Amino acid sequence: MEKIMFIETGMGIDVHGQNITKAAIRAVQNAIHFNSMPGLASVLPDNDFNNMKVNVKLALPAEKENLDIAAVKAVLPFGTVTVEVMDGGMLTTSGVVLAEKGDKNDLMYIVVASVEVGY
Template identity: 70%
Template sequence: MDKVMFIEIGMGIDLHGQNVTKASVRAVQNAIHHNSMPGIRSVLPEGDLNRMKVNVRLAVPADADRLDLEAVRAELPYGQVTFDVVAGGMLTSSGIVLADKADRNDLAYIVIASVEVGY
């Protein structure tokens, strides 16, 4: 990406499913759903939204090998999307002790997303 125009930050949580994809989708939704970029077409080459570049950095706490990046990509309506997955985020107790595994709590997966938009 030659020019970064916006950086949007979001957080997503899967409270009980230990699903890193669900938490990542929610983090990206959180990052992008409070923004409007009506002037972006005026700075993109040829005004083409498909030429916009979007880099998504996901800080995931566990199960990076289970992360479905295509499901995350589906949340981004325009642009050429790339991903950078790094260790981070948080695993924390949801406060529920699993009946079949009394020695372990039900974990909440927290993912942090940084969405860079430019061209």
């Protein structure tokens, strides 16, 4: 990426079910949820949102091998998306195990995301 236009951060949690992909998707959605970039197209090559680059950095507390990167990329509607995974986030107790919610244990998975957009 030659030029970073903006960086947004977010957090996502899977309270029940211990699904790292669900927590990661929620973190990315949280990062981009309140953004509108109407002027960005004017600085992108060919004035096309598909020419932007999006770098997603995810801090995961566990189960990196179970992360569905394609599902995370699908959250972002435009551009060439890359995903970098690193250690971080948090595991903490939800205080209860709810089998009907798919819980294997009482852990909540908390993922932190940084989304960089540019070209």
